[in-house]
Amino acid sequence: MKKIKRANGDGSIWTEIRNGRVYYRGAVTIEVDNNGKAIRKTVGGYDRQTVVKKLREFQVLADKNILIEPSDEVFADYFKHWIFSSKKEKIMPTSFQKYETEYRLRIKNSTLAKIKMKDLKATHLQYHFDDLQKEYPLPTIQKNYRIIKHCLDFAMNHEDIYKNPIASVTIPKRNSKIKKRSMPMTAEQQQKFVSNLKNTSLDNFIYMSLATGGRLAEITALTWEDYTGHSIIINKQYRKSAEIKENGEKTWHREISVPKSDTSIREIPVTDTTIKMLNRQKEITLNLKRDSDHFIDRNLIFPDDKGNYIESKRPTRRVKTICESINLPTFTFHELRHSYATRLYEQGVPVRTIQLLLGHYDIRTTEIYVTVLDDSKKSAVDLLDGII
Structure with a gap:
């Protein structure tokens, strides 16, 4: 020596x-x-x-009197304990499913899995993300990166590691091309679309999104108690989520929950045309109750044929089918909400008012929803004729 x-x-x-x-x-x-x-x-x-x-x-x-003793636990076990012990009770069930999926598919058997927390280095993490690129698209890698960073930030704050080694890791960035934004229907497209809706629970469900800007989960949960005769009160949402145990056992269940933020609870005035639609919808529901011995009355505004909540895939598929049948671009159900916001904006409604109607917490989100379409831009520029 x-x-x-x-x-x-x-x-x-x-x-x-x-x-x-x-x-x-x-x-x-x-x-x-x-x-x-x-x-x-x-x-x-x-x-x-x-x-x-x-x-x-x-x-x-x-x-500095902050010397710590790092954890001997291997990364996969640490990550699993973190999501089940710390995250599960703090986030929505749908968000927790994303964390559990990352653990099960991309961490549990990864190159990081058996490395002790105290030995974890940037080179281990870099190899992990480089390895993911061979099999997964960029958005999946970026999601994995964010969740692992969140876990390691937690570990550092709880003195289970000295510092977060992910700070020295690089992953690919998104292509510099302009990201495709959700686009609303033009007024002409919307008129054509609405004229092809039929008087059914499913099509009236779709119309309600164009008439109120409601989210799919919010419209699904609507009951007749939420209809005042001149407005719709949105104060709940319907969700299908999974209860996941640490052994991987998964049990699916459906639930009615409060919206994700207080601003999502709102009252939305409806037009006379929408009131007429709701009156027709009430007749549909009464007929279903009368004609079916198996109808369960949950007081839903838009039930399926048996009185159950309409499953989320049905409105999405129906919107696509209508668009294809009348040669429109294939709009998503969520883009109906964008269309509602855009129609209001085109009529001169202030963005702040649109924010309240949509239930957005941040007005910057509303500004993303409010899309000024090309025909509106042309009309605005035409006002300059005779001025310049």
């Missing part, structure tokens, strides 16, 4: 021969116990500079 000269703050460094190579060992005093005995922290490695760097980090942490 040979002692070597060190710089101030490097602690004690010595060398050993391991496997025919020089191995560096270092120790630094981190505190003194009640008996005056020095408590020292040791590190080792084949690279002297790495050992020096780690000793200095220990010394800085000791000077």
